[in-house]
């Protein structure tokens with residue numbers, strides 16, 4: 001169990017944390033009264049809190065290690081509970097039906113305000129699934145994803161402003177325009193790898209935002225474009241509440257389509273090529289995969305979904321300005337993918353729900369909200385670096401025979 | 412000697428800054444031939460493979476490929492690696508480069524990529540053609556796994572295989588691209604005697620199925636027993652070529668290997 005050495009180390013860690021947080025948590029300067037108050041009690045809290053958490057973490061790691069060692073003996077892996085459910089089609093389907101039912105009933109069970117938050121969460125799920133193709137599956141670190149989102153949103157805003165085009169007309173156009181931008185950017189940029197690609201895409205995201213901010217004649221600058229119509233439903237007049245609920249169902253529909261499409265893409269010739277590219281580009285090319293083309297497809301498909309959600313975002317808020325498309329947005333969507341587990345659809349859904357809903361419901365913590373948010377992210381990366389849902393590969397049937405599954409469970 | 416070769420390399424030179432890793436190298440491989448390329452470490456053998464497969468762009472020289480099926484001739488210099496694979500040259504890597512997060516079967520299925528064609532729409536709609544192609548990919552990949560003796564582990568992660576099995580999986584993956592010329596970079600490295608013996612059987616079987624094989628190997632017993640012809644390199648230059656019996660007694664070869672750990676002690 002816990003040894004003296006571990007207690008000592010935890011003490012050291014907690015001392016270090018006291019030192020680090022001292023200026024923030026203990027000293028409080030009041031510039032008006034020119035006084036300094038010393039909040040010693042906070043120091044004690046930090047010390048005890050860190051000490052306990054460090055000890056708990058140590059115990060947790062020790063248990064995990066023991067479990068790993070056991071698994072190596074018994075030669076087949078025990079999967080986490082979520083994955084064991086997902087592996088069994090029976091459980092998986094009933095879970096899916098239940099979740100769908102819950103999702104459909106949601107706006108009737110809770111307030112429109114809640115439905116509105118949920119709509120936002122759904123949008124982030126779809127954005128996450130789109131970026132998941134690029135980052136999670138194909139392994140292209142794209143830090144400028146928000147640019148394609150902006151392209152979609154401004155497509156609707158501008159096409160509606162100048163040509164009076166409706167939501168349903170612009171929805172595919174916005175997606176395609178974003179995909180086109182993806183191809184245009186991707187063509188010169190995708191020969192770069194890893195960090196370089198990240199920096200260039202980051203720059204691209206900022207460039208798009210700066211153009212929107214400064215090219216007044218084109219985008220109306222920082223003041224943005226307002227009075228964007230909400231999506232129509234066969235010309236029906238809707239109250240604000242109804243429009244919000246309609247939006248919610250629209251997002252559920254789009255999410256289902258996205259899950260369907262992404263799932264099929266991942267489990268295809270193309271999806272395997274993306275996974276392989278993520279692992280080893282040279283081996284991939286030696287196996288006859290056209291690297292540039294395959295990456296470009298991933299990049300523009302990801303952009304397509306960002307474009308779609310951009311159009312929906314513009315329609316939902318009825319107003320767009322460049323402030324909605326900062327790097328923070330890209331960072332959150334990327335966190336969703338990483339937190340959820342690179343390449344996993346269920347993981348992205350969980351990640352998005354946590355990352356979007358948590359800050360909403362952490363509002364009670366007021367000013368410490370973002371701090372708690374950050375702490376949760378850090379904890380996640382320490383305890384589950386592979387994400388909520390780790391990579392599981394399917395097994396195949398050959399010559400009409402059913403094969404034994406890759407990761408066997410007893411029963 | 413073969414009068415019609417499927418691979419003809421002439422004057423191949425590769426410079427890395429000031430280092431000349433390959434120096435005007437000539438080499439040819441005939442259909443269904445097993446040719447070995449040997450030489451001390453750092454001689455430039457792997458670099459030669461990298462030039463052949465388009466991973467490096469050679470500084471000078473000529474690489475010509477003649478398809479045994481169509482008789483069509485093509486120049487490989489400057490082609491992208493995937494184009495070269497499509498033309499019928501596949502390889503394995505000295506430092507194993509499997510897709511470790513994918514299953515054994517999926518690794519082989521990646522090899523089928525360049526012989527299949529379904530794209531986005533096919534994947535989403537799962538048309539009859541796509542499903543047929545997918546099932547063919549699976550079946551063919553499985554057959555190849557059976558051939559190399561890995562079908563039992565088809566659904567394991569590639570990283571869980573033993574070292575020898577990983578080397579065989581690399582061969583299986585290369586075979587899936589339907590090459591007529593197979594390049595093997597030290598396929599027996601790290602294998603125990605039993606695994607090496609199985610490998611010899613496998614290579615002969617692959618040859619009998621109609622593939623030509625160019626192989627880099629340090630295990631002299633394997634090289635001498637398998638090869639139809641041997642090329643010997645040292646410091647980027649070809650120092651000898653000929654049948655195993657000739658190479659065994661070649662002065663220059665013995666000199667190049669003197670002081671080498673993996674010298675032809677059993678040659």
Ligand SMILES: Nc1ncnc2c1ncn2[C@@H]1O[C@H](COP(=O)(O)OP(=O)(O)O)[C@@H](O)[C@H]1O
Nearest residue numbers: 427430432450451452453454455456457458459
């Ligand atoms: N990418 C590279 N950049 C610089 N030098 C290289 C590169 N690849 C190989 N070399 C050099 O070329 C020489 C031959 O290497 P290599 O082909 O790996 O030898 P072998 O496979 O015969 O053991 C070595 O001196 C090596 O340092």
Ligand SMILES: [Mg+2]
Nearest residue numbers: 456457458505
């Ligand atoms: Mg080598």
